[in-house]
Amino acid sequence: MPKTIIHSVKLFDGEEIHENATVVFDQVSGTIDSVSTTSGPPQATGDAEVIDGTGKTLLPGLIEGHMHCWDIHMPEGVGNSDVLRMTMRAGVTTVCDFHSDPYCVNNLRDLIEKETTKAKSKGKDGRVHMADLKTALLAATIQGGWPKPVVLSHHHTDPARLEARVAKWPNLTVETVPEYIKDHKANGANYIKLMQENCCSLKFETNSVPVASLELQKAVVDCAHEHGLPAVGHALSVDMTEVLLKAGVDGLAHMIIDQAPTENLMQLYKQSGAFLIPTFCALSALTTELQDYRERFAAIYDRLDMFDDVVINRNTLLGVMHIASQQNPKASIEYGVENVKQLMAQGGDIVAGTDNIGGVPGAALGPGLWMELTIYIERCGMTTKQALASCTSTTARRFGFHDRGRVAHGLRADLLLVNGDLFAGKGVEALWEEDQGIAAVWREGIRGPH
Template sequence: MTVTYFNDVCLLVDDSLSDPVSVIVKDGVIARIRRRGPAPNNAEVVHGEGKTLIPGLIDAHVHITNRRDLDALARYGVTTGIDMASWPPARTAALRAVRGTASIFSAGVPFIGSAGPHARFGMPSHAVVSEPDQAVTEVRRRLIDGSDFIKIVTEPRGHGGPAPDVVGSIVTAAHEARRVVVAHASHIESFKMSVAAGADIITHVPTRSPVAHGLARRTPAAIPTLTVSEALTGTMALPGSSYEVARDSVAALHRAGTPIAAGTDAVDAPNVPLTIPLGTSLHHELELLVDAGLTPVEALNAATSVPADLFGLDDRGSVEPGLRADLLLVDGDPTTDITSTRRIAGVWIDGVRYPTTDGISRDEPTASRG
């Protein structure tokens, strides 16, 4: 039996840190949390004075193609990646089976229109769905292929995305199959369409017209990907776009009580014009969320318990007995200073220590053009 004993660590409890406690991990599972005491026999002892033990982080919007990508996440304490597009199915299945690094949960092949920007990414032909009566068959195909949830790429009218009736049919078919639906919506019109169609989670926020309070109140959950908004309005300087619009949208969603999950749209691919580094970028995303109005605790929840709840990952997202021992040990108090997540003292995946960096510089680049 493999046993790890975390001594004198603080945990996130409600909106603050606990007094120092001991956490015992046995065979990849959090077995017990108690006040200080002697370590079990033959346990690896981790001294946690001045440190905080939080759940392994979850990036709720990434793109993963190989083992190297999983390792890039794990190295920076991101122990779970929610992949927003992956094919072929055999490769995705192989990545799910990899142990000793970050876990992947994937949409598989997303639903796209025939002429939108995503039609140029080399997806299989069945990614394109043009008629409502195709929805049931194509949702079933994705379930057979192993999709953990369904993703739809929506676009404004005239931009080549699926029509509103097609989007609605896909959402209905996915819900009948008891699958969560994530809608890509980077424009205000597609954002409204996705909410009206009943998508469970909207990923991205507009950078031209902000999400108003009324729309925010109707939004069930959001993955804003502010890191991408910052890059698009900065590095790529898209005309008519403003980062402040994206930040204001997140602020409106937060005020409306919309559950917000942290995601980056990180990808390492030569054919993508904008690349966001895997792993490091999630720490930057947490800082951007705090800048948009979330408290540090809310930002931590956005990368742990909130995505775990939204995607039905009931074995992770919190430091509690019985849960998977995906853990991140950081120096300092991230409930008062969110940049503390960069000061990585250790990462454990399924109870096993993972080789990590000694921390993340604030000056480390978060996005670049390919």
Template sequence: MSATLISNARIFDGVSVVSECGHVLIESGRISQISPEQPMSPPADCVVVDATGCTLIPGLIDAHVHVFRDVELLETAIQYGVTTVLDMHNEREWFKEINAITRQRNDVSDVKSCCYGATIKNGWPSAIVRLVSQEENAFSLSQRKAGLFIDLVSTSSFTKLMQEDGHTMTLPFPERPVPTPSLEMQKMVVDTSHENGMLAVAHALSNHSTLQVLRAGVDGLAHASIDPINDEIIQAFKKNNAFVIPTLAIHASSSGEEQETRDKFASDLQGKEKEHLLGCLHITSDKFSIKNVYEQVYTPKEAGIDILW
């Protein structure tokens, strides 16, 4: 039985510091003992790590990424303490490749993916894909039944609904508004997901779209709305006991705001990394502000709604 003893560490459990000099024993890949003060005697053949001056924390979870086939993303994530990432849209075959890699290696983050996003013909994300390609890479609900839907996402860890009409964006979509699923169709996806033991999250960027998917019964939102917060939104989240993943960085990039913050964090970077961090999407209409998004985080948090990062 493999074992590792981490000694003399400042232990932070995600909420508070539980020890300034604690000891944690890991056996067969699981934490078996925690001693906030008293040193432990290591078992035979145990690897001992002296963590004096270091802080020990639980593995972090990045709640919204797009992995595609990018193994380097997973290698970088684990170096920053992110042990799991939630992949919010991917080709099923690509995810199978990535998932196989995570099972073979211990120097990459684990991945949980929704694989295909559930949408309708010409809906999101097909609407944005069609600006640069004619290929479809989303699951068309208009042509499928619930059973086939679950068969297609059988490799998924959760499901993702798409409720995006393009209202907040300045992109030249082939159709305006972008086609969106009906409430009945979204309810079918949520109900089928729950029947198969999976959470359902949704893409929605406006209050109208957020309310639509919450009425359908989703468990969480993959983005915060960019509209001003109101009590109807708060109550809808509470009714579902739903969470929200704010994605502040993508909102700031989409609107082109917060350039001073990008400059600050890019100051020590070079080349493509710096260029990437400083770049912006600039796709959000000027009538929307990231200040609204901040309010969509602060106010729900104060109301007891879970905010995932």
């Protein structure tokens, strides 16, 4: 099986930037053979594919740190594999699902495995079109708790079918936590998601749904850690975030939007070392802000022909969530901006994630991660290097994905080659520049859709 050699390329290895690098990988092992940052291109042997990287940037395949792969909001009869195809087109080689039915996850895992096997059988002509999938499976939900009300209140063509699916979600108590964690690990969960929501920033009345106790959340976190699984929690407000931090979560799945970050909140972040996945894409659709960014990226979707009639269209991208805040009209992503800035200032980790869901108004599947990174840079003061680390090496490190997220010998050959220099001129905009853009993407050394 031929190897691929990319030489004379600017390399961002997930942590550092290198000029004039050479990276060699192959499709059989799906891993990187070698990375050289000090010598010229190696002598090509056999039928190796040689790519001149002059004027290009090579980096790890992007990791979407928060999304949902379920088909629960998709039109009847529409599968969810297009969610992974859309993200792969944007250079995303791994997605982190944060609450989906096991049958959706298992179906996608099966499709990914079959696609990979078929591509490898075709040698150099093989192609893959779906991103790899990591998952929490079903979150640690409680009887009547979040997100059951938001899912059931969403318009659906078959309400009875929707109710039947939600009825299968966990109704955890402290006593049932060990069984839940054991079952999830046995079924391939890569991490555990907790839900801590009192609806104070949503259209529902505050405390109108049951809220998990600190005792329960601590039991979930402790048990997850005993089984070697990271625990990441949903919260949108200061008080709910404090509960999760006191419970010992490894990370927060959202920034706060109800008020400015308090000194106590930031002290808890510092003491715990927890990371933050801001999810500006989803939360701005909740607070109805940042429409200028949505309009900007709608034009990019149009130009790159990335809209369709099923997974995402213009109306979906420009829409707002049906649970947009009514109880707290002061809810704002500006509080989240401050949350991100203060966490960065005290050395905390930011993991890039959008919370995108197929079929939900405001969702920005695919290039939505590009929009998320742009907001980090333009609104939160990140450098291009910091932003790209937040969707490559930082994500892999914080989730324990030891086989990806960096360009290094022995790691998966999940790679993204971009025309142009991501660290000069327009920075991350090189990902979608009209005369630039993505040159190629590989998952496990197999060429992707570009």
